[in-house]
Amino acid sequence: MRYEFYYWPEIQGRGEFVRLALEEAGADYIYVARRKGGMDKMMRFLESARVQTPPFAPPFLKAGKLIVGQTANILLFLGQKHGLAPKSEQGRLWTHQLQLTLADLVVEVHDTHHPVGVGLYYEDQKDEAARRTGEFLKERAPKFIGYVETVLKRNKTGWLVGRSLTYPDLSVFQVVSGLRYAFPKAMRKLAKDHPRVVELHDKVVARPRIAAYVASKRRIPHSTDGIFRHYPELEEA
Amino acid sequence: MRYEFYYWPEIQGRGEFVRLALEEAGADYIYVARRKGGMDKMMRFLESARVQTPPFAPPFLKAGKLIVGQTANILLFLGQKHGLAPKSEQGRLWTHQLQLTLADLVVEVHDTHHPVGVGLYYEDQKDEAARRTGEFLKERAPKFIGYVETVLKRNKTGWLVGRSLTYPDLSVFQVVSGLRYAFPKAMRKLAKDHPRVVELHDKVVARPRIAAYVASKRRIPHSTDGIFRHYPELEEA
Numbered sequence: 001m002r003y004e005f006y007y008w009p010e011i012q013g014r015g016e017f018v019r020l021a022l023e024e025a026g027a028d029y030i031y032v033a034r035r036k037g038g039m040d041k042m043m044r045f046l047e048s049a050r051v052q053t054p055p056f057a058p059p060f061l062k063a064g065k066l067i068v069g070q071t072a073n074i075l076l077f078l079g080q081k082h083g084l085a086p087k088s089e090q091g092r093l094w095t096h097q098l099q100l101t102l103a104d105l106v107v108e109v110h111d112t113h114h115p116v117g118v119g120l121y122y123e124d125q126k127d128e129a130a131r132r133t134g135e136f137l138k139e140r141a142p143k144f145i146g147y148v149e150t151v152l153k154r155n156k157t158g159w160l161v162g163r164s165l166t167y168p169d170l171s172v173f174q175v176v177s178g179l180r181y182a183f184p185k186a187m188r189k190l191a192k193d194h195p196r197v198v199e200l201h202d203k204v205v206a207r208p209r210i211a212a213y214v215a216s217k218r219r220i221p222h223s224t225d226g227i228f229r230h231y232p233e234l235e236e237a
Numbered sequence: 238m239r240y241e242f243y244y245w246p247e248i249q250g251r252g253e254f255v256r257l258a259l260e261e262a263g264a265d266y267i268y269v270a271r272r273k274g275g276m277d278k279m280m281r282f283l284e285s286a287r288v289q290t291p292p293f294a295p296p297f298l299k300a301g302k303l304i305v306g307q308t309a310n311i312l313l314f315l316g317q318k319h320g321l322a323p324k325s326e327q328g329r330l331w332t333h334q335l336q337l338t339l340a341d342l343v344v345e346v347h348d349t350h351h352p353v354g355v356g357l358y359y360e361d362q363k364d365e366a367a368r369r370t371g372e373f374l375k376e377r378a379p380k381f382i383g384y385v386e387t388v389l390k391r392n393k394t395g396w397l398v399g400r401s402l403t404y405p406d407l408s409v410f411q412v413v414s415g416l417r418y419a420f421p422k423a424m425r426k427l428a429k430d431h432p433r434v435v436e437l438h439d440k441v442v443a444r445p446r447i448a449a450y451v452a453s454k455r456r457i458p459h460s461t462d463g464i465f466r467h468y469p470e471l472e473e474a
């Protein structure tokens with residue numbers, strides 16, 4: 001079955017966490033909004049009054065008649081379908097718990113450049129963004145990245161869960177990639193203190209399908225329109 | 238089996254979403270940190286180096302040897318065990334998707350009083366909190382509550398999913414209860430425009446077990462230490 005992947009066409013954003021799972025799985029999918037007329041198709045769907053289970057926002061995935069929204073929920077679905085999560089109840093819940101913790105980190109990353117309001121421009125909240133970024137880099141990023149390091153240390157296999165790759169491993173790659181782009185100086189220091197997290201990033205990007213994807217034009221570059229944004233003034237503040 | 242529920246002892250917070258499910262299910266559980274020595278027990282567990290699957294933060298639930306963290310993940314677990322979610326894959330995913338969307342709303346509610354930093358006091362970010370609250374009440378709260386209204390309108394049964402109560406219904410009750418406490422004026426207006434959401438709140442609180450729980454001393458009152466905080470100056474700004 002060919003999946004239809006729905007997300008904004010110009011940014012990695014939350015959609016990228018889903019794409020990495022689709023790519024690692026070698027799944028057949030189309031990125032609807034990057035096709036001709038696809039953006040209109042997505043907006044018509046979001047606004048349609050006939051959808052019984054409407055997504056609140058992109059990303060969402062269509063798998064035949066099934067519509068799955070919310071990043072972590074899509075990964076829960078794909079994890080089971082494509083062997084990117086354990087089969088046991090305990091393993092599935094632990095994998096999902098890790099993903100939800102990474103999702104909390106992603107929210108806090110977004111808040112570094114949009115502390116005062118989702119709907120306002122960064123330029124209208126630069127001072128507040130500098131304050132929030134300061135706290136994020138000093139307190140929150142080390143706490144989250146330190147947590148991932150702890151989980152890797154206790155599991156002892158180089159992966160977050162069990163003995164092979166699961167979907168939150170892919171998300172750790174994306175988080176490290178994004179943080180390196182947004183806060184290069186802070187991440188150099190964080191990387192030194194958290195070698196297992198960096199090793200995991202490197203193992204993920206060495207996977208043949210992920211390596212091919214990341215090297216391709218299909219991977220949208222990081223930018224200051226995404227979740228991870230590089231505003232040098234924030235890191236300096 | 239008796240569950241052990243772990244959360245901070247003095248606030249509703251995220252733990253309340255879990256408690257409501259435990260209460261509706263009539264589950265046997267203890268609220269560890271509200272017992273003598275329980276807070277120490279929770280902190281020792283969080284800091285123990287021997288836990289293979291450590292939670293990032295409370296709330297978490299112990300079910301025998303199983304440890305489940307992250308609010309929405311605990312509800313995913315309880316939903317299956319106690320008939321608070323459909324059995325079909327499609328139904329389970331849709332229910333979880335709704336819960337994750339409500340979790341996004343809860344994050345934004347928290348940000349109204351803590352826009353600049355999780356670790357700072359409200360008093361050190363009052364001006365920013367007023368700006369963020371303004372945007373939240375004007376744009377975000379109506380968008381989220383409007384979404385819940387739409388889902389209820391399309392499902393036509395008075396419940397979010399199918400023909401009976403599921404765990405996100407309990408969370409809608411908590412969100413309405415919290416928003417009414419935090420922003421009473423704004424919620425009076427929102428309630429008028431979203432009658433199905435208010436009806437759902439009323440249906441949930443009329444459930445015998447929920448009614449008994451809410452009337453009991455076991456329900457911790459709303460306060461300005463929780464997620465939903467009543468600072469009159471924010472609503473006036």
